[in-house]
Amino acid sequence: MEVKARLIGGFILLLLGSWVLHSFLELLAWAVVLAITTWPVYQRLLACNEVHGKATWGALLLTLLIGAVILVPLGYGLIRLLDELQSLGQILNKAQHVGLPPPVWLETIPVIGQWAKNAWMSALGNPVVANESLHWLGTGNAITYTKDFASQLLHRFFGFLLTLLVLFFVYQHGTGLSQYVLSTNRKLFGETGVRYAIHATAAVRATVNGLVLVGLGEGLLLGVGYAFAGLSHPAMLGALTGVFAMIPFAAKLIFGACALVLVAEGHMAAGSSLFVFGVVIILLADNYVRPRLIGGAVKLPFIWTLLGIFGGLENFGLLGLFLGPTLMAVLMSIWRDWVADMRKSDAIARDQDTEDALAHEEIIEIEPSPIASPLEFDDGQ
8 A cells, every 4th residue: 555655646746747847858858868969978078187087077068068069150140140131121221212123133033034023023123012012011010020039049048058057967967867767777677678778879879970960061061062153151051051951851952042043143054063962962961871870870771760850850849850760769679679579489489399299209209019918929729
């Protein structure tokens, strides 16, 4: 009775704790994913002479480094975005006074060029229609959108700071936490549970390596392609391509749009070359490099990796990019164990049947022949 009451009480407390922390579960999961991915780097950092044995300083240093790697590019992109928005505001203000003529390349677009030019002239070609088209700017919607954007940006920023704080404590107490998790799995599921936990860790690390590293590589190479093609802001376009490239086949949206802009501006050779270069990079990365990094490390077929990425993205958001393949890897491991157990059971059953058959044959062979009756040896007298 006492054990049952303790289980019920523990379950109720678990539900209450989950309810209290439900708004932060995603941030905690991000911290765990980052910690698992960068744990080898943290171990190498602790092995250095400068921070040898100083877990707190090592955790603080690596946490700040991760924060800088993520925040610096985002900050640069945000500054550039604000500059572009300021330039856009000046252009729209000019359009309200004198109109905005269509760009030269708009008419050169195949098939829809003339229609696009007429639509532009109808919407922004003179001050009257430009004021009507841009009337929403004076209704307060733009201010509302700006406030919502600033609120979301501030919310995400503080969420990221909380993730970094949790990451620091995971680094600091990671060894004890990992031992506790493994011992709990061993107690609940035996050695199989420990193996599944280790397999899940390897799947998270392989997924991050496959998605992030390959995505950054694609962004870097395509950024060089943007620069050679003559596009403005190639670094920003490369960074945006790298972010989209974390999702398989999504980078085509960026370099495809850039190639279309070049073609529309009359740079047919540059646009075609950029498109072909991007397709080659994407095909090699998504069909050869990424499957080897993700599936090769956890023995997960590429189709299940791809389905795990898309399914996780749909159900868990950006975090699902890493959780989806991890769940698929664990499920695949469980399925392989089940198949192996079935084959082992069948082999044991066949061996047992063979042993029984051999034993039966031996019994038949050693069974004594019937003893002849004395009458059978009677000489007939």
